[in-house]
Amino acid sequence: MLTSAPHRIQRVELRDIVKRFPGVLANDHVNFEVQAGEVHALLGENGAGKTTLMRILYGLYQPDEGQILIDSRPVTIESPADSIRHGIGMIHQHFMLVPSLSVAANVALGLRSTREPLLDLEVVKERVRQLAEAYSMLVDPDAMLWQLAVGEQQRVEILKSLYRGAALLILDEPTAVLTPQEVEEFFVTLRRMADEGHALIFISHKLHEVLSISDRVTVLRNGQVVKTLKTADTNRQELARLMVGREVLLRVKRKPVQLGPPRLVIQDLWALGDKGLPAVRGVSLEVRAGEILGIAGVSGNGQRELAQTLAGLRKATQGRVLIDGDDVTGWAPDRLIAQGLSYIPEERMEDGVIRDMTVEENMMLEDHGRPPFARGIFLNFSAIAEHCDRLIGDFEIKTPSRRTPLGNLSGGNIQKLILARSLSRTPSVLIASQPTRGVDIGSTEYIHQRLIAQREQGTATVLISEDLDEVRNLSDRIAVMYEGRIMGIVERDEATVEQLGLMMAGVPMEEAAGQTG
Amino acid sequence: MIQDLLAPAVLIGIASSGIRLATPYLYATIGETFGQLSGVLNLGVEGIMLMGAYSGFYVTFKTGNPVLGLLAAIVVGGLMGLGMAIISVTFQAEQGISGIGVYLFGLGMSDLLFQKSLGTVETVSGFQPVEIPFLSQIPVLGQIFFRHNLLVYAAFLLVPVAWFVINKTTWGLKIQAVGQNPAAADALGVSVSAVRYATVTLGGVLSGIAGASLSIGLLNVFQQNLTSGMGFIAVALVYFGGWSPVGVLLGSLLFSLVNALQNWVQVLGIPIPSDFAVMMPYVLTILALVFAVRKVTQPAALTKPFERGEG
Ligand SMILES: Nc1ncnc2c1ncn2[C@@H]1O[C@H](COP(=O)(O)OP(=O)(O)O)[C@@H](O)[C@H]1O
Ligand SMILES: [Mg+2]
Numbered sequence: 139m140l141t142s143a144p145h146r147i148q149r150v151e152l153r154d155i156v157k158r159f160p161g162v163l164a165n166d167h168v169n170f171e172v173q174a175g176e177v178h179a180l181l182g183e184n185g186a187g188k189t190t191l192m193r194i195l196y197g198l199y200q201p202d203e204g205q206i207l208i209d210s211r212p213v214t215i216e217s218p219a220d221s222i223r224h225g226i227g228m229i230h231q232h233f234m235l236v237p238s239l240s241v242a243a244n245v246a247l248g249l250r251s252t253r254e255p256l257l258d259l260e261v262v263k264e265r266v267r268q269l270a271e272a273y274s275m276l277v278d279p280d281a282m283l284w285q286l287a288v289g290e291q292q293r294v295e296i297l298k299s300l301y302r303g304a305a306l307l308i309l310d311e312p313t314a315v316l317t318p319q320e321v322e323e324f325f326v327t328l329r330r331m332a333d334e335g336h337a338l339i340f341i342s343h344k345l346h347e348v349l350s351i352s353d354r355v356t357v358l359r360n361g362q363v364v365k366t367l368k369t370a371d372t373n374r375q376e377l378a379r380l381m382v383g384r385e386v387l388l389r390v391k392r393k394p395v396q397l398g399p400p401r402l403v404i405q406d407l408w409a410l411g412d413k414g415l416p417a418v419r420g421v422s423l424e425v426r427a428g429e430i431l432g433i434a435g436v437s438g439n440g441q442r443e444l445a446q447t448l449a450g451l452r453k454a455t456q457g458r459v460l461i462d463g464d465d466v467t468g469w470a471p472d473r474l475i476a477q478g479l480s481y482i483p484e485e486r487m488e489d490g491v492i493r494d495m496t497v498e499e500n501m502m503l504e505d506h507g508r509p510p511f512a513r514g515i516f517l518n519f520s521a522i523a524e525h526c527d528r529l530i531g532d533f534e535i536k537t538p539s540r541r542t543p544l545g546n547l548s549g550g551n552i553q554k555l556i557l558a559r560s561l562s563r564t565p566s567v568l569i570a571s572q573p574t575r576g577v578d579i580g581s582t583e584y585i586h587q588r589l590i591a592q593r594e595q596g597t598a599t600v601l602i603s604e605d606l607d608e609v610r611n612l613s614d615r616i617a618v619m620y621e622g623r624i625m626g627i628v629e630r631d632e633a634t635v636e637q638l639g640l641m642m643a644g645v646p647m648e649e650a651a652g653q654t655g
Numbered sequence: 656m657i658q659d660l661l662a663p664a665v666l667i668g669i670a671s672s673g674i675r676l677a678t679p680y681l682y683a684t685i686g687e688t689f690g691q692l693s694g695v696l697n698l699g700v701e702g703i704m705l706m707g708a709y710s711g712f713y714v715t716f717k718t719g720n721p722v723l724g725l726l727a728a729i730v731v732g733g734l735m736g737l738g739m740a741i742i743s744v745t746f747q748a749e750q751g752i753s754g755i756g757v758y759l760f761g762l763g764m765s766d767l768l769f770q771k772s773l774g775t776v777e778t779v780s781g782f783q784p785v786e787i788p789f790l791s792q793i794p795v796l797g798q799i800f801f802r803h804n805l806l807v808y809a810a811f812l813l814v815p816v817a818w819f820v821i822n823k824t825t826w827g828l829k830i831q832a833v834g835q836n837p838a839a840a841d842a843l844g845v846s847v848s849a850v851r852y853a854t855v856t857l858g859g860v861l862s863g864i865a866g867a868s869l870s871i872g873l874l875n876v877f878q879q880n881l882t883s884g885m886g887f888i889a890v891a892l893v894y895f896g897g898w899s900p901v902g903v904l905l906g907s908l909l910f911s912l913v914n915a916l917q918n919w920v921q922v923l924g925i926p927i928p929s930d931f932a933v934m935m936p937y938v939l940t941i942l943a944l945v946f947a948v949r950k951v952t953q954p955a956a957l958t959k960p961f962e963r964g965e966g
Contacts, residue, residue, distance in 0.1 A: 196842075198841075198842070198963060217844065218841065218842045218843065218844050219844030222843070222844055228842070230842065233839075234836065234838055234839035234842045234843070235836065235839055236831065236832045236835045236836045236839055236840075237835065237955075238831065238835050238952060239828070239831060239832065239835070243828055244839075246825075246828065247828055247829065247832050247839075247840060247843050247845065248829070248832075248840065248843035248845045249825075249843075250825075251825050254825060255824045255825055255826060256823060256824055256825070257823055257824060257825055257827075257828060298843070
């Protein structure tokens, strides 16, 4: 084969790893082991400590206690350079790539050149081509990184590790950015690597992926290993229970709701992205009272810009938006809020809340200027306190008090706060962008129920999510967005994963329907 | 009067002094380009230039040897660059503020040393023009390009050298990666600190030379605040030039030509109030920055200290 590297490592063991962060025990005496030739899944909710454990193995963090053994020999890994030398590679949750450089340059970075101190990009390109072919990962070594789609960027990340002769590959939530078809291709590549003798650690919180690709699973919860089991001997329900610590509903129930008139109408909407190029390109949609319209798509296809434009945070360059028949195009957020629009932003820590302010203050960010919370220029503290306490109770927000600084809450509870804030005024239109990203299963379940229930209040909801299961579970209709355009809208009952996946990759709806029969 | 400016001799004079005046800008901007490409904004260039100018001048004054003066400027500039690296890389201080500190230090220190050691404005015989055989005899071009001192030629040579280092060497690749995505570089075993220390120190060395190119190359004097803002213009020119050696070359030439023009306007007694003439380069700086678009080449991590494990 191309490298003898896969045989460099037979077995890697993490023993009694402890890692503390201020106020958090991220890894609590964790034992974990992976062998050559297997895909070992590390399953756990957000915040369970998966990334921390793997960053320790990769030398990005130092453990407070515990040992790492490679082929039964204890090793110290003080930096990524050490782990690379030991034959360990890591594909990070957030890609570690340099957008302004070419693929080859990204691969060559940090390596000794054959012509030191000069670069030897030609040699690198040739090797990259060979590797890409051997593992059927199509990548052009000359392409500039910023031009690549996310799926391609991920291949570059993998090639980077293979190029360095990685025998053990750590993949931190690698499928989050892929379409269903890309996930399948990706799993084929993983299998091939494992068959060749690589050891693979596959981190995920998606049960069906873990079940379909792994040989063994280790479930992590609150920094502790709950159990390690053979994938063949377990099932979805058991894994979900181990991961969350209780029985969970894997699907929410939805009551049928009588749809009302269109509340949100979008006509040929265009908007520019951060780089000044059109990101939303002629989107037309209609959402009726009581309806959830899901927008599926791989991240970076204009969903974020669409949501921001609807929320008044980004200028529409063309087209119109109507809420309840009023043309609201170009309105500022405060007017939109008064018109009945609510927005759950994708970047909740940046656009949704203020970390250093209290729960109460965050809860009132939008409504503090309106009666009964304001009297003239003064705040009505008793009305605010009562309102906040009620929402904290209603939405099951876990916080010591309404005066607690928001930064002390977990991601799931912060998201519940935003949801409470958005829904408390019974919005006519709700834009929910990635409402459960990075949120634990318990809170996700709750947020889903609330969104479903909101239909009965006559809210028209736009649900933007990269999680296809979420979109399929909640939506009445599903629109797929690709390169700023809507590829088509599929009715809930007619939508198959295959068809949606093809549409997410840019195949128009009719064609996609034809291909999947 | 105005038409005097268009006389051939005057045009050649403007072009020739434009080339000469570009020298300090070139050293300073190329040095700063290295630092900024790796993610460190050093606003202290002006202060380092002043210290370089003073030390180069003083050593030349005492020894009569401008080469020793140049060495002194290199050492002093390098030390100040190293200081900035310690402050901004190891101690992760706010770069804008610490750069101003370095500037004020250089401004005050160079003046103090000047007052204590010389007291009055002296002159030295610095680097002398070297006519390049043959080339300097070409009409017009010879006068414009090939009758300067060695520091001028070296400054222009530095442009392709810097381009080559940045684009064709492994070190250049590391510099770019560290400035664009330090976490990625770190994850591949590149030492972010080592790269930044090297670029910022190099920037200091080149700023020191930039100062010396004034005090023992162009003007052959030293006085308080000799550089009068050139270091700050250099920082702006790096943005203007889009972090590329060729870009900063164009920027440097633009400014030095305006400067040269301004000098000639005064020499010829053209009735534009001299204040306006003197203001020109600074107004141009502001305009250039307003109109220079933010480019993709801007180092994404510029001014951001790096600490492992944040991302
Ligand atoms: N650099 C850090 N500083 C402080 N706390 C951290 C840091 N990294 C992770 N944590 C905390 O450690 C816990 C585990 O996080 P992480 O390993 O990222 O979980 P996972 O990858 O399973 O979602 C979380 O509570 C998280 O907030
Ligand atoms: Mg993680």
